[in-house]
Amino acid sequence: MKGRLLESLGVVMMLATLAALLQFTTVRVGGQAEGTTAWGHPNLEGIWLDVYATPFERAPELGDREFATPEERATRDRAGRGNAGRDRRGPAGSPQDVSGAYNAVYTSVKPAGPRTSLVVVPPNGRIPVLTPAARREDEIRREWRVMLMRNTPTCAQGAPGCEGGQYGPLSPRRFGVAPFYNTLRMNRHDGPEDQSLGDRCMLGATPDFNGFRRIVQGGDSIAIGYDTGQGQGFQRIVSLGGNHPPSQIRLRHGDSRGQWEGDTLVVDTTNFSPMFPFRGSGANLHLIERYRRVDADTLEYEVTLEDPTVWVAAWTVRQELKRQSDEQNRIYYEPRCHEGNYGLAAMFIGARLREQEFAAQQGPDPFSLDTTTGGGGAR
Numbered sequence: 594m595k596g597r598l599l600e601s602l603g604v605v606m607m608l609a610t611l612a613a614l615l616q617f618t619t620v621r622v623g624g625q626a627e628g629t630t631a632w633g634h635p636n637l638e639g640i641w642l643d644v645y646a647t648p649f650e651r652a653p654e655l656g657d658r659e660f661a662t663p664e665e666r667a668t669r670d671r672a673g674r675g676n677a678g679r680d681r682r683g684p685a686g687s688p689q690d691v692s693g694a695y696n697a698v699y700t701s702v703k704p705a706g707p708r709t710s711l712v713v714v715p716p717n718g719r720i721p722v723l724t725p726a727a728r729r730e731d732e733i734r735r736e737w738r739v740m741l742m743r744n745t746p747t748c749a750q751g752a753p754g755c756e757g758g759q760y761g762p763l764s765p766r767r768f769g770v771a772p773f774y775n776t777l778r779m780n781r782h783d784g785p786e787d788q789s790l791g792d793r794c795m796l797g798a799t800p801d802f803n804g805f806r807r808i809v810q811g812g813d814s815i816a817i818g819y820d821t822g823q824g825q826g827f828q829r830i831v832s833l834g835g836n837h838p839p840s841q842i843r844l845r846h847g848d849s850r851g852q853w854e855g856d857t858l859v860v861d862t863t864n865f866s867p868m869f870p871f872r873g874s875g876a877n878l879h880l881i882e883r884y885r886r887v888d889a890d891t892l893e894y895e896v897t898l899e900d901p902t903v904w905v906a907a908w909t910v911r912q913e914l915k916r917q918s919d920e921q922n923r924i925y926y927e928p929r930c931h932e933g934n935y936g937l938a939a940m941f942i943g944a945r946l947r948e949q950e951f952a953a954q955q956g957p958d959p960f961s962l963d964t965t966t967g968g969g970g971a972r
Contacts, residue, residue, distance in 0.1 A: 645706025651718025754966035
């Protein structure tokens with residue numbers, strides 16, 4: 594009797610130990626993580642993607658209506674069918690197979706989502722208006738770019754890209770230093786700073802709402818790798834706990850500090866560099882992100898953006914991300930854009946050749962060509 598009692602007690606203890614181990618151990622199903630991590634934190638690991646096509650801002654006529662009707666979603670779906678099948682991968686080993694260089698973001702067309710906008714706060718689903726100071730900064734950038742276009746066919750025709758500008762001779766300001774740090778393509782090719790961040794293999798900003806993200810968790814930090822397409826992407830390290838560095842330290846994607854509030858990871862990010870703005874906000878951008886695992890295949894992501902020097906109020910974006918296959922989608926831990934990329938050098942070689950052709954009276958004035966918008970006279 595005593596032996597059976599001890600045997601039963603041993604079984605109970607073994608089951609209790611096993612339950613405890615399972616509680617603090619990452620369990621993988623189909624290559625993906627489930628449950629809690631080895632450190633006892635809710636498990637957010639995996640590759641995540643917003644599988645729906647949702648307007649970033651809500652159409653004004655929809656007012657405060659957060660969700661679309663079935664008819665509205667069907668209309669948006671019909672409008673997107675023209676891109677169906679683009680970049681479709683062929684059988685492995687065939688010329689059409691890109692060997693994982695493209696993933697589901699680029700080989701499919703997303704269906705219309707249930708929401709009328711990603712922006713959920715304010716209630717009208719639209720980004721708050723800019724402050725007077727931000728509007729002045731925006732006008733300075735716009736006027737500079739239009740100035741570089743003034744003697745192109747785009748301005749002569751009053752085409753998009755020259756809004757508010759006038760056709761005329763080359764401005765002497767064209768050779769000056771831009772009054773801001775440039776992040777977009779300009780109609781000038783004197784140096785790397787005239788090119789967009791994408792041309793310079795520096796694409797991607799925090800927060801990102803478009804591509805894949807891979808979450809890898811550790812005991813005191815979390816790594817998030819973003820795939821923004823065409824070999825470009827970036828990584829963020831979220832430190833669990835600790836304080837932000839001094840304000841003079843500025844980082845491209847800011848400094849992120851996270852903590853767990855129940856089953857939700859709350860990430861506070863500040864210390865952004867003004868050289869990598871998000872919708873006009875840079876050094877003063879402040880993010881509060883929330884990640885919560887809703888079920889095995891759904892991760893709710895919400896971020897509130899605040900910058901009182903740019904927007905008159907804070908605003909919030911919400912997404913429901915779906916787990917993607919590790920086998921079918923490769924999210925590289927290191928972006929590959931710079932490796933073997935000769936694109937930027939080729940742009941400047943082409944610009945210098947056009948200048949030489951014009952000097953030898955064998956080609957048009959390169960300053961009269963629109964190499965920015967794709968409008969009239971573009972090459």
